[in-house]
Amino acid sequence: MRPKIYLFGDSITEESFSDGGWGSSLANHFSRTGDVVLRGYSGYNTRWALKVKEKVFPPPLPPDGGAGGDLLAVTVFFGANDACLPDRCSGFQHVPLEEYKHNLKAIVAFLKKQWPCTRIILITPPPIDEAGRLLHPYVENPSDQPERTNEAAGKYSKECLAAAAECDVSSIDLWTKMQQFPGWRNTYLRDGLHLTPDGNKVVFEEVIGRLKELGISLETLLADLPLLAEIDPNDPLKSFEN
Amino acid sequence: MRPKIYLFGDSITEESFSDGGWGSSLANHFSRTGDVVLRGYSGYNTRWALKVKEKVFPPPLPPDGGAGGDLLAVTVFFGANDACLPDRCSGFQHVPLEEYKHNLKAIVAFLKKQWPCTRIILITPPPIDEAGRLLHPYVENPSDQPERTNEAAGKYSKECLAAAAECDVSSIDLWTKMQQFPGWRNTYLRDGLHLTPDGNKVVFEEVIGRLKELGISLETLLADLPLLAEIDPNDPLKSFEN
Numbered sequence: 162m163r164p165k166i167y168l169f170g171d172s173i174t175e176e177s178f179s180d181g182g183w184g185s186s187l188a189n190h191f192s193r194t195g196d197v198v199l200r201g202y203s204g205y206n207t208r209w210a211l212k213v214k215e216k217v218f219p220p221p222l223p224p225d226g227g228a229g230g231d232l233l234a235v236t237v238f239f240g241a242n243d244a245c246l247p248d249r250c251s252g253f254q255h256v257p258l259e260e261y262k263h264n265l266k267a268i269v270a271f272l273k274k275q276w277p278c279t280r281i282i283l284i285t286p287p288p289i290d291e292a293g294r295l296l297h298p299y300v301e302n303p304s305d306q307p308e309r310t311n312e313a314a315g316k317y318s319k320e321c322l323a324a325a326a327e328c329d330v331s332s333i334d335l336w337t338k339m340q341q342f343p344g345w346r347n348t349y350l351r352d353g354l355h356l357t358p359d360g361n362k363v364v365f366e367e368v369i370g371r372l373k374e375l376g377i378s379l380e381t382l383l384a385d386l387p388l389l390a391e392i393d394p395n396d397p398l399k400s401f402e403n
Numbered sequence: 404m405r406p407k408i409y410l411f412g413d414s415i416t417e418e419s420f421s422d423g424g425w426g427s428s429l430a431n432h433f434s435r436t437g438d439v440v441l442r443g444y445s446g447y448n449t450r451w452a453l454k455v456k457e458k459v460f461p462p463p464l465p466p467d468g469g470a471g472g473d474l475l476a477v478t479v480f481f482g483a484n485d486a487c488l489p490d491r492c493s494g495f496q497h498v499p500l501e502e503y504k505h506n507l508k509a510i511v512a513f514l515k516k517q518w519p520c521t522r523i524i525l526i527t528p529p530p531i532d533e534a535g536r537l538l539h540p541y542v543e544n545p546s547d548q549p550e551r552t553n554e555a556a557g558k559y560s561k562e563c564l565a566a567a568a569e570c571d572v573s574s575i576d577l578w579t580k581m582q583q584f585p586g587w588r589n590t591y592l593r594d595g596l597h598l599t600p601d602g603n604k605v606v607f608e609e610v611i612g613r614l615k616e617l618g619i620s621l622e623t624l625l626a627d628l629p630l631l632a633e634i635d636p637n638d639p640l641k642s643f644e645n
Contacts, residue, residue, distance in 0.1 A: 162461060178420075178431040180600075185427035189420040192441055199434055204631030212643035213628050219404060253636035358422075386455050389446030394495035401454035 163385055164231040165196045166372075169210070169217060169268075170238030173287070173355060173364075175201030181358035183365040190369065194382035195233060206242040206256045207264030214271050221275045232276045234377055236368060237268055240286035241354060244309060244317040250300050251308040262320040269328040280375040281330040282368065285318035287360070288336050290346035293353025309354065331375060333367045405627055406473040407438045408614075411452070411459060411510075412480030415529070415597060415606075417443025423600035425607040432611065436624035437475060448484040448498045449506030456513050463517045474518045476619055478610060479510055482528035483596060486551060486559040492542050493550040504562040511570040522617040523572040524610065527560035529602070530578050532588035535595025551596065573617060575609045 168174050168184050177184030178199055188197040200217050202210070210217075218232070243256035243264075256264065265283060272281055294307035302308065318336035325332035339345045339360070346353075349360035356364065372378060387400040410416050410426050419426030420441055430439040442459050444452070452459075460474070485498035485506075498506065507525060514523055536549035544550065560578035567574035581587045581602070588595075591602035598606065614620060629642040 175434050176431070178427045178434060180423050180427075182427070182431070185420045185422075185424070185430065188427065188430070188441060189418070189424070192417050192420060192443065196440060198438060199430060201434065202628060204634070209634075209639065209643060212640070216627060253639055386444060386458060392446070392451075397451065397495055398454070401451060 162231070163194065163196050164233035164382070165198050166191070166233055166377075167198045167200055167218065167235045168238070169200045169235055170284070171201065171205045171242055172203035173201070173241060174199070174236070174238050175203045176355065177201060177361070177364075181361050183356070183361040183368065186361065186365040187368060190365075190379070191382065193384040193386075193388065194379065195377075204242060204254060205239070206254050207239045207261050207268065208243075208256050210239055211264050211267055214268060218272070218275065232279045234280040234282065234372060234375065235272055236282045236284055237265065237272075238284040239265070240317040240321055241309070241314070244286055244289075244313045246308060246310065246313060249304065249306060249308040250298070250302040258316055258320055261317055262324045265321060265324040266328055269324070269330055273328075280372070280377060281328075282371050282375075283321050283325040283330060283332045284364070284368075285321040285332070285334050285336045286314045287350065287354065287356065288340050288345060289314045290350050290353040293346065293350055295353075297352035307353070331371050333364075333371055335364065335367065338367065339363060404473070405436065405438050406475035406624070407440050408433070408475055408619075409440045409442055409460065409477045410480070411442045411477055412526070413443065413447045413484055414445035415443070415483060416441070416478070416480050417445045418597065419443060419603070419606075423603050425598070425603040425610065428603065428607040429610060432607075432621070433624065435626040435628075435630065436621065437619075446484060446496060447481070448496050449481045449503050449510065450485075450498050452481055453506050453509055456510060460514070460517065474521045476522040476524065476614060476617065477514055478524045478526055479507065479514075480526040481507070482559040482563055483551070483556070486528055486531075486555045488550060488552065488555060491546065491548060491550040492540070492544040500558055500562055503559055504566045507563060507566040508570055511566070511572055515570075522614070522619060523570075524613050524617075525563050525567040525572060525574045526606070526610075527563040527574070527576050527578045528556045529592065529596065529598065530582050530587060531556045532592050532595040535588065535592055537595075539594035549595070573613050575606075575613055577606065577609065580609065581605060 242254040243261040245251040245254045247255040289309045289311040291307040392400045484496040485503040487493040487496045489497040531551045531553040533549040634642045
């Protein structure tokens with residue numbers, strides 16, 4: 162069975178298979194070598210994610226290998242909802258900063274216990290364009306203040322990176338990376354939070370890069386069946402003898 | 404575990420997770436309810452597909468349900484390579500018409516034996532734009548004749564539909580459907596064979612429609628975890644108690 166890469170996160174993961182999405186780009190990249198499994202849950206924060214983790218992931222492999230396939234890697238991409246300000250219109254999604262870090266570490270501990278060899282990548286929330294958030298409210302927002310701020314997203318990003326470091330797993334500092342590009346607000350963000358196709362490309366490139374550092378790439382993963390270029394036109398069935 | 408929809412086919416399946424691809428559109432459509440599993444093999448014909456089917460699909464579920472998840476549906480999308488003309492530059496991919504039909508029926512029989520309840524959809528090859536094929540050769544083609552013709556693709560399409568009828572499974576007549584649109588050659592095909600984003604939309608819509616006829620839709624599939632709209636903002640954790 163093909164190894165699997167799970168994408169666990171909120172709406173930025175759930176919609177990652179839309180046109181030009183980072184999830185479908187990953188699936189396309191590994192089209193002959195690995196299965197990319199979508200586990201994105203719109204609106205979820207780490208508190209809710211922690212509650213559902215046993216339903217999100219398959220049971221661990223039995224000792225004989227079993228039918229579940231190997232869990233090669235997992236991206237854990239939460240924080241955009243945890244960072245909603247508690248006193249604004251999406252306050253019910255807010256999770257305090259310290260609890261966010263604790264929850265991320267608990268998710269990592271769960272994954273490591275179930276699959277000791279899986280590679281884990283924590284992704285920070287993206288930066289927030291507050292003007293964009295006011296223009297595209299998700300719930301009624303009678304105030305003139307956005308439910309998310311870039312400053313708050315930055316604090317959660319730092320805790321995400323700290324959690325990754327303390328757990329000795331990989332991370333992507335998306336909050337910083339995106340802001341290095343001057344036009345990030347409109348080039349990378351569609352509504353002040355969710356990603357444009359260009360923003361999706363950033364996530365895809367970062368994930369591919371991190372996976373490669375962790376030994377997961379087209380160079381290291383084997384196709385499970387012969388590629389066309391390997392098939393002898395004069396004796397095609399030879400490739401299928403084993 | 405989420406039910407799975409397998410996409411089994413040649414390069415038109417393998418590249419179905421590229422931007423705007425019909426596979427990623429399916430995965431996006433079922434993002435909270437089902438896993439779309441990519442099993443596309445560029446260049447493969449039904450003869451080769453038949454050789455590898457046991458490696459393509461997971462072993463059948465053990466009686467207790469097991470960890471593999473339910474195989475809800477399978478698309479079987481071959482014929483574009485079988486229909487290569489035997490005496491032209493891609494002749495090594497050619498499979499005679501009668502054998503093509505026999506192979507499709509053998510693939511269906513295998514799937515039905517392993518997963519008696521799985522829904523099977525056979526998809527005919529798309530029409531061929533011969534001018535496009537001459538402009539975009541895949542292998543050296545010193546002749547001025549395309550390796551595939553629309554007439555041949557049409558014959559294989561008819562056999563595909565006949566195989567589906569004889570096996571009592573669903574089918575999509577892509578060859579006919581696409582040619583109902585006057586500009587099909589350039590609107591739906593990128594190189595005379597592979598699909599443009601518009602061509603991918605046709606396949607996506609046809610597959611979604613056929614799945615719905617078979618009882619598989621967003622109305623019938625349940626999300627495995629609470630949707631944001633179902634979560635009470637005043638008591639979010641209530642949704643996660645069970």
